[in-house]
Amino acid sequence: ETGVTQTPRHLVMGMTNKKSLKCEQHLGHNAMYWYKQSAKKPLELMFVYSLEERVENNSVPSRFSPECPNSSHLFLHLHTLQPEDSALYLCASSQWSSGGGVDTQYFGPGTRLTVL
Amino acid sequence: SQKIEQNSEALNIQEGKTATLTCNYTNYSPAYLQWYRQDPGRGPVFLLLIRENEKEKRKERLKVTFDTTLKQSLFHITASQPADSATYLCALDEVNYGGATNKLIFGTGTLLAVQP
Numbered sequence: 001e002t003g004v005t006q007t008p009r010h011l012v013m014g015m016t017n018k019k020s021l022k023c024e025q026h027l028g029h030n031a032m033y034w035y036k037q038s039a040k041k042p043l044e045l046m047f048v049y050s051l052e053e054r055v056e057n058n059s060v061p062s063r064f065s066p067e068c069p070n071s072s073h074l075f076l077h078l079h080t081l082q083p084e085d086s087a088l089y090l091c092a093s094s095q096w097s098s099g100g101g102v103d104t105q106y107f108g109p110g111t112r113l114t115v116l
Numbered sequence: 117s118q119k120i121e122q123n124s125e126a127l128n129i130q131e132g133k134t135a136t137l138t139c140n141y142t143n144y145s146p147a148y149l150q151w152y153r154q155d156p157g158r159g160p161v162f163l164l165l166i167r168e169n170e171k172e173k174r175k176e177r178l179k180v181t182f183d184t185t186l187k188q189s190l191f192h193i194t195a196s197q198p199a200d201s202a203t204y205l206c207a208l209d210e211v212n213y214g215g216a217t218n219k220l221i222f223g224t225g226t227l228l229a230v231q232p
Contacts, residue, residue: 107159
């Protein structure tokens with residue numbers, strides 16, 4: 001768990017609040033990911049960054065805004081969220097290879113987000 | 117699009133028995149398939165990876181099989197222990213027309229409960 005850290009672990013926010021989730025990886029990886037995990041649903045990939053450049057954005061609402069200032073840090077900025085956005089938000093990292101090689105992902109502990 | 121099916125019902129077994137979890141996919145055969153373990157409120161942890169040209173992979177008490185004809189992977193835990201109780205996720209690499217990608221598609225997971 002110390003390979004990928006996330007803060008805060010729990011967050012309760014109102015629909016009009018602005019907050020940010022932080023992720024840091026200590027594994028020397030070059031790709032980072034944000035996932036959303038809701039009850040009884042599979043992990044939903046939200047954003048992928050490779051070498052600090054966003055390479056994937058799975059039609060996520062604009063109220064979620066990612067930021068990747070360097071290969072070790074990833075943020076998810078939240079504003080005017082809806083109650084249905086309540087979920088576990090997971091950050092992961094991996095070593096990206098342009099040839100599409102094996103991509104084992106290392107996850108952080110997640111942030112449990114509750115939107116009131 | 118690729119879909120992964122894992123038994124959504126919990127699997128309850130007695131300590132010492134072998135647990136067998138199933139992962140079925142519906143579309144193309146992936147280049148590789150991975151199994152992760154997830155404990156409540158935590159991020160998934162990588163366990164095993166098996167490639168499309170491998171029939172079986174073992175790691176200590178864990179064994180994974182991969183049958184591309186049946187489009188199925190089986191995950192076995194022998195001599196199960198209460199500490200093995202967790203949700204087990206199956207994940208496949210996403211393939212597009214350009215070949216394998218570095219994106220993973222996850223199943224919803226199967227909850228395993230090992231009774232002492």
